[in-house]
Amino acid sequence: MEIKAANRIVVKVGTSTLTHPSGLINIRRIEQFVKVLADLKNMGKEIVLVTSGAIGVGVGKLGLKERPSDTRSKQAAAAIGQCELMYIYDRQFSEYNHVISQVLLTRDVVEDERRCALCRNTFSRLLEYGVIPVVNENDTVAVEEIEFGDNDTLSAVVATLCDADLLIILSDIDGLYTDNPRTNPDATLIRAVTEIDDYILSIAHGAGSARGTGGMITKIHAAEVAGEAGIDTVVMSGTDPALIYRLLEGESVGTRFYSRQAKPENVTA
Numbered sequence: 001m002e003i004k005a006a007n008r009i010v011v012k013v014g015t016s017t018l019t020h021p022s023g024l025i026n027i028r029r030i031e032q033f034v035k036v037l038a039d040l041k042n043m044g045k046e047i048v049l050v051t052s053g054a055i056g057v058g059v060g061k062l063g064l065k066e067r068p069s070d071t072r073s074k075q076a077a078a079a080i081g082q083c084e085l086m087y088i089y090d091r092q093f094s095e096y097n098h099v100i101s102q103v104l105l106t107r108d109v110v111e112d113e114r115r116c117a118l119c120r121n122t123f124s125r126l127l128e129y130g131v132i133p134v135v136n137e138n139d140t141v142a143v144e145e146i147e148f149g150d151n152d153t154l155s156a157v158v159a160t161l162c163d164a165d166l167l168i169i170l171s172d173i174d175g176l177y178t179d180n181p182r183t184n185p186d187a188t189l190i191r192a193v194t195e196i197d198d199y200i201l202s203i204a205h206g207a208g209s210a211r212g213t214g215g216m217i218t219k220i221h222a223a224e225v226a227g228e229a230g231i232d233t234v235v236m237s238g239t240d241p242a243l244i245y246r247l248l249e250g251e252s253v254g255t256r257f258y259s260r261q262a263k264p265e266n267v268t269a
């Protein structure tokens with residue numbers, strides 16, 4: 001499908017886009033981001049937001065020096081941060097007269113046929129109501145056996161649950177590179193990925209930032225999950241949220257992972 005024609009769009013934003021290195025909310029970024037999504041909604045698009053940041057914002061709010069590594073502290077931080085995160089989104093989207101809703105998921109919900117069907121219905125009704133679902137993992141109760149573990153994967157699952165036309169994953173890097181562009185100046189951006197083969201997997205180094213959870217590898221995994229459901233994924237920088245307009249106007253932005261339909265060859269910039 002042409003990106004311009006995408007109507008139902010899942011946008012995933014990560015902790016490193018939403019917060020400063022201090023762990024506190026990047027107010028300017030989140031304001032710009034909400035403004036763009038609100039505007040896309042005004043243009044008639046349906047938006048589902050998958051947001052990380054619960055743990056990061058909780059850590060910032062508690063004034064902890066670093067992200068804790070033990071489960072109990074992470075789950076407590078998520079309980080605090082999720083509430084703050086929703087408060088921020090609600091305030092911001094309300095300024096543009098948009099209604100948001102909170103959906104917290106764990107893996108066991110989508111793995112159970114009946115609960116998964118209920119969940120699909122809820123998304124579909126929320127979108128009929130014209131509401132923006134804001135989704136995160138239910139970190140406070142998620143234990144290893146039932147967790148998605150990272151929100152890239154969660155965003156792909158949400159895209160399939162909502163029958164989305166497009167998944168946009170915002171990152172702290174502007175797409176998939178042939179090598180790490182922070183250490184190799186010759187690294188080039190890959191514009192289009194039509195097949196997630198061993199080469200693509202090998203260049204997706206696992207490193208994320210200190211504040212987020214996933215690296216490029218989880219994004220590629222997400223693209224694979226979405227692709228199986230016939231949904232294209234674009235991994236692009238979240239630094240300037242207005243870039244989303246350019247993507248939706250048909251410009252080549254970030255790295256596009258094509259789903260199973262007719263595809264061009266893998267293209268490097």
Ligand code: GLU
Nearest residue numbers: 052053054055150151213
């Ligand atoms: N669900 C986690 C949070 O809100 C983030 C997981 C991720 O960043 O992938 O903090």
